[in-house]
Amino acid sequence: MNDTSFNPRDCGTCPIRHRAVCSRCEPDELEHLDDIKYYRTYEAGQPVIWAGDPMEFVASVVTGIATLSQTMEDGRTQMVGLLLPSDFIGRPGREQAPFDVVAVTDLTLCCFRKKPFENLMGSTPSIGGRLLQMTLDELDSAREWMLVLGRKTAREKIASLLMIIARRDAALHKRLPKDGMEFDLPLTREAMADYLGLTLETVSRQISALKKAGVIQLQGKRQVHIPDLQRLVSETGDDIDGGHIF
Amino acid sequence: MNDTSFNPRDCGTCPIRHRAVCSRCEPDELEHLDDIKYYRTYEAGQPVIWAGDPMEFVASVVTGIATLSQTMEDGRTQMVGLLLPSDFIGRPGREQAPFDVVAVTDLTLCCFRKKPFENLMGSTPSIGGRLLQMTLDELDSAREWMLVLGRKTAREKIASLLMIIARRDAALHKRLPKDGMEFDLPLTREAMADYLGLTLETVSRQISALKKAGVIQLQGKRQVHIPDLQRLVSETGDDIDGGHIF
């Protein structure tokens, strides 16, 4: 670690710099962490934690996808968070998990025991600052999601979800979304319905409609091809000049 | 300030302890602040800031009510935040306001110039910690709101909103919501519709329906009386054992 030619980089996404999430991040904090961090894997479909359970760790997603969701007594469920690699799970300072967390695909988490993590936050103010920025980002996207849920039509909802996934997929590969891009839909129709406040039948119908209209092309059920990005954006109902798009 | 009999209290709501929000808070931080903080008032209906505008302050609500909202090109709008006294407005570290902020009633803000506030955050880590906790709370309520928007019926939405306001009103007076409580509805039917993703006509009809069913009583258009709190809770669709209710 005294190789000064190594240029420490901050990936800007993980609250703690560590190799598993970003191999280019400076590893100096890692040394104190070996006793407080551990990896855990889950199979697709497996619960990570239920709402109300005591949660003795915080974590960041290394690989795979998880969802945060809420279920009513009668079974209606609403997804309230979609957790992709580099996203953070957990609440320093809180005892209980506020929502259900479920692995959608096979999932690897990098976990930190909560108490020592909180101590580390106390002694390393930059971690708290990073976490605040991440939380503000999440709050902003939750609020954009609220517009989708409250005011958009089914077709606009589907287009919006496709754009969100397209953008995150592009960001993961460190490029911009562009015409002709392809990506994998990581969610079942039912999970998309839970994301958007729709039924799975409506999701299926609207995807078919967008396909028939030529806005998207599908290879199989899950691989999406976007011939014309602006076309898709115009289906979302969002203002193109709205700054938040790209 | 060297009166040691003064028992410093932390109101737990304001990111900076200051008299205007909580007269029982310790005022020691206030002394550094006179040059960076100021009060500002707005009339009902007046905008505080528009989405995309540069925002050179952060603030907390002292009196009155403001809304955070998003509007689509065609005029559809969705409220994404309801800001009551002690709520925080603004993003340390961000240049632009992400959403519109509008005063619903006459409004007084306690504003802090952003740059010095950020410096203060750097030198006083507890402020960042407080802000993180407040942001996590906001994120949790945004996510509960998402369940309301995505999965609840119009009647459940209205009941949920009444409970949210009842709870916050009770909290403001430092008591628990109870049978027979009364409170003021601070929002117009249209604002409630924007909160809930409904039209104002549907809001009006559902309020009439709840009144006719005896779940609520109205004095005038705005004063609400809850004869039986459990009755109202059962109309929200929420799980009574869900911990988040009270």
Next chain:
DNA sequence: ATCCTGCTTTGATCCTGATCAAAGTATGCA
């Protein structure tokens, strides 16, 4: 191969909440 099982598509019908329209109510102002 064949049968499962889980996911998806498509069809028919229904219902909740939106839309369009008009009248009712309260408040402030001339």
Next chain:
DNA sequence: TGCATACTTTGATCAGGATCAAAGCAGGAT
């Protein structure tokens, strides 16, 4: 006092998405 304005209520009709139902499709196990 009467009018104007903003907000609310109520009614009639419509439509988007939910619901119920059935069939299609792919992958895995036997």
